[in-house]
Amino acid sequence: EVQLVQSGAEVKKPGESLKISCKGYGYSFTRYWIGWVRQMPGKGLEWMGIIYPDDSDTRYSPSFQGQVTISADKSIGTAYLQWSSLKASDTAMYYCARFEGVAHWFDPWGQGTLVTVSS
Amino acid sequence: EIVLSQSPGTLSLSPGERATLSCRASQSVSSSSLAWYQQKPGQAPRLLIYGASSRATGIPDRFSGSGSGTDFTLTISRLEPEDFAVYYCQHYGSSRATFGQGTKLEIK
Numbered sequence: 180e181v182q183l184v185q186s187g188a189e190v191k192k193p194g195e196s197l198k199i200s201c202k203g204y205g206y207s208f209t210r211y212w213i214g215w216v217r218q219m220p221g222k223g224l225e226w227m228g229i230i231y232p233d234d235s236d237t238r239y240s241p242s243f244q245g246q247v248t249i250s251a252d253k254s255i256g257t258a259y260l261q262w263s264s265l266k267a268s269d270t271a272m273y274y275c276a277r278f279e280g281v282a283h284w285f286d287p288w289g290q291g292t293l294v295t296v297s298s
Numbered sequence: 299e300i301v302l303s304q305s306p307g308t309l310s311l312s313p314g315e316r317a318t319l320s321c322r323a324s325q326s327v328s329s330s331s332l333a334w335y336q337q338k339p340g341q342a343p344r345l346l347i348y349g350a351s352s353r354a355t356g357i358p359d360r361f362s363g364s365g366s367g368t369d370f371t372l373t374i375s376r377l378e379p380e381d382f383a384v385y386y387c388q389h390y391g392s393s394r395a396t397f398g399q400g401t402k403l404e405i406k
Binding site for chain 1: 337384388389391395398
């Protein structure tokens with residue numbers, strides 16, 4: 180079974196750094212893009228960016244470029260999303276999803292990582 | 299930048315009724331890059347339709363997608379209680395993905 184398993188919920192203070200993870204199982208991790216999607220409380224889905232783990236080719240949404248860093252370690256089949264200095268407005272659920280690079284859909288999705296930033 | 303506008307924002311229907319959800323793109327897009335997702339409270343989104351009209355694995359045949367150019371539709375032929383959720387359309391092109399703002403399908 181193809182699945183993505185994300186790291187657990189985080190509670191951080193403004194200004195702190197954070198790196199959350201997404202590990203792929205049941206498929207060749209290097210052959211598919213991985214995408215990250217933000218969902219703020221009570222809101223819709225926002226695409227943040229995608230990464231191709233084989234060569235770390237990365238594409239960012241203009242809205243998130245410079246605000247986060249997407250990376251991957253293909254040796255352990257894991258993608259990451261990181262912040263160097265969190266803000267309260269980063270409080271959200273973050274999903275990773277496998278991205279079909281030819282036909283352009285996201286499937287499957289990870290279970291989500293809730294990030295709470297509060298002083 | 300392509301913008302996807304979904305309508306209506308909220309749709310109130312009863313089980314057994316037919317649901318028609320719309321997704322309109324700000325400019326013509328490739329049908330092969332249009333997908334639909336279902337999200338239930340507390341759950342991750344689930345792929346329903348890809349390529350505008352192909353059902354994903356395990357999706358019941360009461361779900362169907364259609365459309366081309368700028369206008370796309372997700373139809374649920376006979377609503378089951380488990381279909382009440384939020385639905386999103388999504389497009390990818392020019393190295394960017396975009397989601398619509400969602401349609402909430404609620405029980406009337």
